[in-house]
Amino acid sequence: GVDIKRLRGDSGLITLDPGYKNTGSTESAITFLDGEEGKLMYRGYPIEQLAEKSSFVEVMYLLLEGELPNETELARWKKTLNEYNFVHDRVGKILNAFPSEAHPMGVLATLTSALTAFNPKAVDPSKDADMYHAAARLIAKFDILAAWTYRKKYDLPLIEPSNDLGYVGNFYQMMFKKDDSFEVNQTIVDALDKLFILHADHEQNCSASAVRLVGSSHTGLFSSISAGISALWGPLHGGANQAVIEMLEMIKNDGGGMQKWIDKAKDKDDNFRLMGFGHRVYKNMDPRARIIKKAADDVLGQLGIEDEVLDLARTLEEVALKDEYFIERKLYPNVDFYSGIIYRALGIPKEMFTVMFALGRLPGWIAQWKEMRQTNQPIGRPRQIYTGHTLRDYVEMSDR
Numbered sequence: 001g002v003d004i005k006r007l008r009g010d011s012g013l014i015t016l017d018p019g020y021k022n023t024g025s026t027e028s029a030i031t032f033l034d035g036e037e038g039k040l041m042y043r044g045y046p047i048e049q050l051a052e053k054s055s056f057v058e059v060m061y062l063l064l065e066g067e068l069p070n071e072t073e074l075a076r077w078k079k080t081l082n083e084y085n086f087v088h089d090r091v092g093k094i095l096n097a098f099p100s101e102a103h104p105m106g107v108l109a110t111l112t113s114a115l116t117a118f119n120p121k122a123v124d125p126s127k128d129a130d131m132y133h134a135a136a137r138l139i140a141k142f143d144i145l146a147a148w149t150y151r152k153k154y155d156l157p158l159i160e161p162s163n164d165l166g167y168v169g170n171f172y173q174m175m176f177k178k179d180d181s182f183e184v185n186q187t188i189v190d191a192l193d194k195l196f197i198l199h200a201d202h203e204q205n206c207s208a209s210a211v212r213l214v215g216s217s218h219t220g221l222f223s224s225i226s227a228g229i230s231a232l233w234g235p236l237h238g239g240a241n242q243a244v245i246e247m248l249e250m251i252k253n254d255g256g257g258m259q260k261w262i263d264k265a266k267d268k269d270d271n272f273r274l275m276g277f278g279h280r281v282y283k284n285m286d287p288r289a290r291i292i293k294k295a296a297d298d299v300l301g302q303l304g305i306e307d308e309v310l311d312l313a314r315t316l317e318e319v320a321l322k323d324e325y326f327i328e329r330k331l332y333p334n335v336d337f338y339s340g341i342i343y344r345a346l347g348i349p350k351e352m353f354t355v356m357f358a359l360g361r362l363p364g365w366i367a368q369w370k371e372m373r374q375t376n377q378p379i380g381r382p383r384q385i386y387t388g389h390t391l392r393d394y395v396e397m398s399d400r
């Protein structure tokens with residue numbers, strides 16, 4: 001901390017905390033996580049119970065409204081989602097204007113922002129009822145955008161949404177339907193549902209903080225969420241799930257054994273890190289990683305898939321967790337370590353992994369935005385410690 005003087009003679013204190021490692025930005029009643037114990041709860045409900053008993057659509061409601069829905073509330077929520085289950089024709093045209101090499105996360109962020117133009121009423125919902133509908137609109141349209149980023153990337157015709165399959169089933173069909181012989185594979189839909197629940201919120205992480213900070217200027221919901229998507233894209237955040245698979249494939253193809261990569265990750269002169277390891281808050285096993293590891297075993301078993309990469313991931317975890325470097329720094333597998341392995345088994349390409357994360361995280365981002373607006377948070381505006389030049393005179397071009 002450093003004392004500063006303001007112009008009018010009063011003084012204040014700035015705490016300098018790069019990366020906000022010890023700075024709380026808000027009070028929140030949505031998600032609790034205990035990094036030492038490796039515990040995570042949404043609205044007080046343990047993630048393990050929600051993953052086992054709940055559904056993604058129910059968890060959306062829980063995060064947004066604060067309570068599990070009763071039958072009537074859940075039916076109304078599903079009906080509202082169905083009502084908004086379409087996008088304007090022109091959204092497809094905007095999508096088509098992208099080159100197919102575009103990363104799906106960039107396309108998703110742009111299309112989400114573009115939704116603002118087609119849904120002006122949902123841009124800045126201030127009343128409770130408006131908020132309910134704005135959230136439903138965005139959630140109902142987001143899975144269409146997410147699936148379509150994939151169709152675009154692989155040059156496949158767009159599949160229109162359907163109200164018959166439920167939220168996750170509809171998404172799955174829009175992603176994967178090739179012809180009339182397509183059938184929904186319930187094992188895959190159930191696995192996706194569970195993954196989306198596990199990703200649905202994680203308190204003040206980088207992308208949720210981006211959503212809150214952008215939204216704190218009273219910019220609209222959709223553009224705030226677009227900022228969150230961009231934040232999630234980075235390999236130190238949600239982009240790690242793609243990076244994990246790329247790393248495991250690299251280790252496999254290299255054929256040089258595991259220790260070489262562990263040593264590289266420990267070498268401070270080398271930028272390589274074990275992707276999917278470590279977390280700002282968890283200093284214990286990420287509880288989501290534990291559930292996903294088990295789900296990866298189950299899903300691969302049910303689909304009859306043997307994946308060398310899963311075996312490699314298990315060995316890497318074992319070796320790293322016995323290594324003094326990782327023990328000392330409390331570096332454990334995080335949510336991204338095993339999620340990519342399931343996505344791969346479900347036939348989802350690497351470039352889509354972070355889009356899957358965004359789809360799961362959307363209700364959490366909206367809940368954070370809603371809480372931020374409803375508790376009248378002030379505009380987010382951090383301070384700084386200036387380290388540049390002191391006052392100096394402008395230098396004429398001829399003297400430079």
Ligand code: ACO
Nearest residue numbers: 235236237238240265273274275276277278279280329334
């Ligand atoms: N491999 C090797 N060393 C690591 C790793 C890793 N994956 N993660 C942290 N470390 C080391 C650091 O080098 C540092 O060592 P030092 O004390 O000797 O300097 C120490 O552990 C602390 O790491 P920080 O970078 O200070 O921790 P921070 O909280 O800033 O970073 C992060 C957390 C970004 C997740 C980091 O662990 C990382 O880069 N992991 C790999 C990327 C990843 O998996 N990201 C997904 C996170 S989960 C999510 O966003 C959904």
